[in-house]
Amino acid sequence: MHCQSQDFDTLDRRLIDCYQRDLPVCSRPFHAMAERLGASEEQVIERLQRLETLGVLSRVGPVFDHALAGASLLAAVAVPEEQRDAFAELINQVPGVNHNYAREHHYNLWFVMTAAEERSLDERLTQLETTLGRTILRLPMLESFHIDLAFAIPWAELEGI
Amino acid sequence: MTTPMPLGLESPLALESACQLSESDAHRRLRVLLEQGLPLTPRPWQVLAERCGLEEAEVMACVRRWQEETLIKRLGLVVRHRRLGIDANAMVVWNVPDDQVARVGQSLAQESVVTLCYRRPRRLPEWPFNLFCMIHGVQREQVLAQLELLVHRHGLAEIDHQVLFSQHAYRQCGGRYAPRRSDEHPGA
Numbered sequence: 001m002h003c004q005s006q007d008f009d010t011l012d013r014r015l016i017d018c019y020q021r022d023l024p025v026c027s028r029p030f031h032a033m034a035e036r037l038g039a040s041e042e043q044v045i046e047r048l049q050r051l052e053t054l055g056v057l058s059r060v061g062p063v064f065d066h067a068l069a070g071a072s073l074l075a076a077v078a079v080p081e082e083q084r085d086a087f088a089e090l091i092n093q094v095p096g097v098n099h100n101y102a103r104e105h106h107y108n109l110w111f112v113m114t115a116a117e118e119r120s121l122d123e124r125l126t127q128l129e130t131t132l133g134r135t136i137l138r139l140p141m142l143e144s145f146h147i148d149l150a151f152a153i154p155w156a157e158l159e160g161i
Numbered sequence: 162m163t164t165p166m167p168l169g170l171e172s173p174l175a176l177e178s179a180c181q182l183s184e185s186d187a188h189r190r191l192r193v194l195l196e197q198g199l200p201l202t203p204r205p206w207q208v209l210a211e212r213c214g215l216e217e218a219e220v221m222a223c224v225r226r227w228q229e230e231t232l233i234k235r236l237g238l239v240v241r242h243r244r245l246g247i248d249a250n251a252m253v254v255w256n257v258p259d260d261q262v263a264r265v266g267q268s269l270a271q272e273s274v275v276t277l278c279y280r281r282p283r284r285l286p287e288w289p290f291n292l293f294c295m296i297h298g299v300q301r302e303q304v305l306a307q308l309e310l311l312v313h314r315h316g317l318a319e320i321d322h323q324v325l326f327s328q329h330a331y332r333q334c335g336g337r338y339a340p341r342r343s344d345e346h347p348g349a
Contacts, residue, residue: 002246021235025221025228028203041203048238049201058242061196062224062233069232070338073245074281076288088331100331105323107288110252114336134223137288143280145265146270149242149297150235157299158246 005158011039011046013155016056020150023060063149066141071121072114076107076137084108090131094124107137110143187213188223192339195224198239242297243330249298253308254290255285256321262292268315271293274307290323301326 008016014037022030030048031041051057064071079087084102091100091111099112115121129136189212199205206224207217215223227233243250257265262280269292270278277295298304305324312318 002244002248005246016238016240019237020240021237025206025224025236027206028220029199029205030201030203045201051238052198052201054244055241058239058241060199060201060238061175061335062195062227062236063239064192064196064336064338065234065240066336068230068339069336071225072336072338074293092332096337098330098334098336099242100333101327102329102331103325103327107326109331110325110327111332112336114338116338116340137280137284139284139288141279143266143279145266145278145280146275147277147279149240149276150212150237151273151276151297153240153242153245154299158213160299 003056005155007054008056008155011037011043013153015044015047015051016153066114067144070114070116071118071152072112073121073125073139074110074112074139074141075125076110076139077132077134078107079109079132079134081108087132089129094128096121096124170325186283187215189339191215191220191223193341196302196337196339198335239299239329239335241333243327243333247297247299248327249301249304250299250327251296251301251304251308252295252327253294254323255292255294255317256289257292259291265315265317266292269311272311273297274311289321313341 005015015033018037019033023029026032030044034041034044037044048057048060052059077091079085088100088102088109091097091109094113095117096113097111098114099110101110102108103110113121113124115124125136127136194209194212199209202208204217206220210220213220222237224233228236242248249317255265266278266280269275274296275294276297276322277293279293280291281293283289283291296304296307298307304326309322312322
């Protein structure tokens, strides 16, 4: 279940709208943010804690460039739909799995694995193929045309659902 | 005329590499910590500095340098869109002729509704698709309508494609790239 948009007041929304990027790198960043938003440092910290607790924020921090930071790979596997949860759990147990989604397709589990180097990825995936008893599609990124998940949140549209 | 090397600096290289070694380990630890997010306290950089044996100023300088080097692409609130109700998340996969894929990818990437767009290898015969793009929306019908517009605008009607809506997120967190020692949290 997702949260309701009325759970988020103006301060929550402005925090999200203003600080998906460019969090200040200064000694008291939340104080700097609070000054800009006309709130107190304490309020900003409380709001961020609440948004993290609600699961609306994965974290407050850096997004690393996947190619510069290490190795990563998108992988897909086709599993029986009625056993999907169990297979997803096995995948989640492998170190470095940071995304794992069910999708409507014959290949119904899609996950991203990250590691310090390619070799670890390969080894983990080969091991996982044995665990799952299934072949995994390995789909490394060859060329990036655009990656930016810091898009503007459509608050007005969310009000309507 | 050569000046004699002052005592104790006979092997400046060894000294330097020893410093780099300890510096790089502290920085590696900083990356492990940063991948898990900032502590939500008044002085988060100070807390991180204490945890990895650096000074607050060093941590901030290091983060700024990683930003300049684009190792850090962005720094801020990382939103889980599904939790906000932006859960019509379509991964659209296309089978584009190789000599057109760069052009199509670049043009799709210009569209504001396209949040991710990249080329990946085909895995024949199972997987013929070489271009991926993502459209995040609130309503499925609206996402499909946006896709239809894209197909029309970019002349993609002849290009074989499939839409894979996400049904469930089993995990969504940041990448775990920094090498970890056995005593450090694997962080999934």
